[in-house]
Amino acid sequence: MTAPTASPAVCPRCSDEAVRTVAHSPVPDVWEVLQCARCLYMWRTTEPARRTSPGAYPERFRMTAEDIATALEVPAVPPLAAR
Amino acid sequence: MPYDDLRSFLDTLEKEGQLLRIPDEVLPEPDIAAAANAAGRIGEGAPALWFDRVKGFTDARIAMNVHGSWRNHALALGMPKETSPREQVEEFARRWDAFPVPPERRADAPWQENTVTGGDVDLFAVLPLFRLNDGDGGFYLDKAAVVSRDPADPDHFGKQNLGTYRMEVIGRDRLALQPVPVHDIAQHLRTAEERGEDLPVAITLGNDPVIPIVAGMPLRYDQSEYEMAGALRGAPMPIATAPHTGLDVPWGAEVVIEGVVESRVRQIEGPFGEFTGHYSGGRRMPVIRIERISYRSRPVFESLYLGMPWTECDYLVGPNTSVPLLKQLRAEFPEVRAVNAMYTHGLLVIISTAKRYGGFAKAVGMRAMTTPHGLGYVSQVILVDEDVDPFDLPQVMWAQSAKVNPREDVLVLPNLSVVELAPASQPAGVTSKMIIDATTPVAPDVRGNFGTPVKDLPETAAWAARLRTLLATR
Numbered sequence: 001m002t003a004p005t006a007s008p009a010v011c012p013r014c015s016d017e018a019v020r021t022v023a024h025s026p027v028p029d030v031w032e033v034l035q036c037a038r039c040l041y042m043w044r045t046t047e048p049a050r051r052t053s054p055g056a057y058p059e060r061f062r063m064t065a066e067d068i069a070t071a072l073e074v075p076a077v078p079p080l081a082a083r
Numbered sequence: 084m085p086y087d088d089l090r091s092f093l094d095t096l097e098k099e100g101q102l103l104r105i106p107d108e109v110l111p112e113p114d115i116a117a118a119a120n121a122a123g124r125i126g127e128g129a130p131a132l133w134f135d136r137v138k139g140f141t142d143a144r145i146a147m148n149v150h151g152s153w154r155n156h157a158l159a160l161g162m163p164k165e166t167s168p169r170e171q172v173e174e175f176a177r178r179w180d181a182f183p184v185p186p187e188r189r190a191d192a193p194w195q196e197n198t199v200t201g202g203d204v205d206l207f208a209v210l211p212l213f214r215l216n217d218g219d220g221g222f223y224l225d226k227a228a229v230v231s232r233d234p235a236d237p238d239h240f241g242k243q244n245l246g247t248y249r250m251e252v253i254g255r256d257r258l259a260l261q262p263v264p265v266h267d268i269a270q271h272l273r274t275a276e277e278r279g280e281d282l283p284v285a286i287t288l289g290n291d292p293v294i295p296i297v298a299g300m301p302l303r304y305d306q307s308e309y310e311m312a313g314a315l316r317g318a319p320m321p322i323a324t325a326p327h328t329g330l331d332v333p334w335g336a337e338v339v340i341e342g343v344v345e346s347r348v349r350q351i352e353g354p355f356g357e358f359t360g361h362y363s364g365g366r367r368m369p370v371i372r373i374e375r376i377s378y379r380s381r382p383v384f385e386s387l388y389l390g391m392p393w394t395e396c397d398y399l400v401g402p403n404t405s406v407p408l409l410k411q412l413r414a415e416f417p418e419v420r421a422v423n424a425m426y427t428h429g430l431l432v433i434i435s436t437a438k439r440y441g442g443f444a445k446a447v448g449m450r451a452m453t454t455p456h457g458l459g460y461v462s463q464v465i466l467v468d469e470d471v472d473p474f475d476l477p478q479v480m481w482a483q484s485a486k487v488n489p490r491e492d493v494l495v496l497p498n499l500s501v502v503e504l505a506p507a508s509q510p511a512g513v514t515s516k517m518i519i520d521a522t523t524p525v526a527p528d529v530r531g532n533f534g535t536p537v538k539d540l541p542e543t544a545a546w547a548a549r550l551r552t553l554l555a556t557r
């Protein structure tokens with residue numbers, strides 16, 4: 001594996017460290033697709049820093065554990081019908 | 084001659100000079116989205132874009148902006164590419180009258196060539212996925228049609244729904260789905276979840292060019308999108324049976340993804356840059372588990388860019404939102420002449436109508452808000468006279484500037500329903516709505532000084548023809 005595909009330790013969006021690789025480039029060692037297990041953010045290692053680097057990731061798109069836990073349910077799960 | 088698949092339509096676009104092949108190698112991000120975004124910024128008549136040299140991929144074929152100009156939209160419906168937006172809407176409305184045209188079931192669908200199932204399902208192995216906008220939570224399928232049935236009436240062909248719903252790839256075999264509550268699939272899912280059952284779905288990607296038009300069209304719940312496709316094509320829509328779910332899918336699709344919406348499950352999704360020109364928030368939304376993928380060899384991945392309007396999405400849902408509203412209004416009010424619902428899927432609508440009596444136009448505006456689509460979208464209605472073309476915005480602005488007495492002609496109605504994605508709604512999903520009556524008052528509404536309008540001279544029509552001829556033969 002070459003340097004550009006090395007996984008960062010943390011998610012650029014929520015700073016969680018549980019990051020896994022979901023895909024490798026068909027041409028070997030060009031990029032990987034990574035995903036955060038907590039906020040499900042997915043990114044390719046060759047994307048611009050504003051999407052991949054925790055330092056450069058815009059404040060307005062960040063997510064916290066609290067945001068995830070309190071996110072609106074759309075659509076809401078309906079009550080089970082009595083049967 | 085209608086198109087039975089995407090590939091034959093791409094051939095036509097190329098022959099018509101409406102497909103641009105990008106010769107250089109591009110990065111999956113940000114190049115593909117930025118190029119498609121730019122297609123909407125280079126003026127009229129933008130072409131579809133084709134990418135087959137994408138860094139890191141060995142075998143990517145990506146089509147963007149296929150419906151992304153009036154020319155391409157006309158060609159998709161088999162009209163000459165010069166056809167004006169208004170003429171496209173009128174022809175669309177004429178073809179509607181042939182509805183319903185029963186579909187034609189065909190065997191040997193090309194997507195039967197390749198199949199993966201169960202643990203072998205991996206979206207990344209089939210599709211060259213990529214991100215659109217900076218704040219998007221991931222990679223999306225945003226130009227796919229999703230097919231589902233009413234669990235309470237599974238044999239009703241018309242209640243089977245085919246709709247465009249964007250889906251976020253949240254795993255190799257998992258997608259998050261956004262069923263807006265006023266849409267048909269939300270009704271199917273609600274019934275399934277009340278019973279504690281999964282909802283089977285088939286997702287079809289890379290369709291013939293009429294499918295995206297009917298899949299994004301606000302038809303009545305029990306009206307079949309396939310029977311509408313037949314009317315618009317002028318020939319029966321070819322369909323085939325999806326092998327895993329038994330759902331009816333377009334025969335000519337590039338890729339058919341089958342699985343279920345898992346009952347009573349929600350997972351974090353988004354944000355996604357939406358048709359409103361704003362991001363949806365991160366919400367907890369339903370999840371699809373993929374169980375089988377069928378695909379044509381060397382599949383074409385079709386996607387669309389959406390962001391700050393206008394983008395491909397606006398061309399795609401312009402005419403197909405205007406015509407259902409026109410038909411639904413005219414069914415009760417034959418005075419309605421034309422409807423332009425091309426702004427943000429009909430959040431704003433312009434209606435031209437004759438007046439039965441004083442106050443009539445305002446009633447037409449209220450009715451537009453209570454159509455099935457209106458309940459979730461129509462928030463501002465501008466009414467203009469029967470001789471004002473609602474597609475001619477300078478004329479509409481003239482009517483509004485000259486005919487409106489704001490205190491009497493602008494009605495604001497509080498606390499009505501709207502899609503929760505509407506950025507101005509407060510709280511999300513609730514909004515006030517506005518009617519601007521820019522028609523000329525008629526008796527017994529005797530307000531204003533409209534008795535002496537200046538009309539085009541009787542000789543003007545002949546002179547217009549004469550000027551055109553002189554210009555053409557100069």
Ligand SMILES: Cc1cc2nc3c(=O)[nH]c(=O)nc-3n(C[C@H](O)[C@H](O)[C@H](O)COP(=O)(O)O)c2cc1C
Pocket residue numbers: 225226244245246247248249250261262263264265266267268298299300301302303387396399400
């Ligand atoms: C590109 C695109 C993406 C869309 N995404 C969604 C979506 O995620 N959820 C949704 O409910 N509607 C979405 N729509 C709108 C519906 O497809 C459209 O309103 C359609 O008329 C729904 O019809 P139905 O209620 O008959 O199923 C999208 C439309 C387009 C063109």
Ligand SMILES: [Zn+2]
Pocket residue numbers: 011012013014015016036037038039040041
């Ligand atoms: Zn994260």
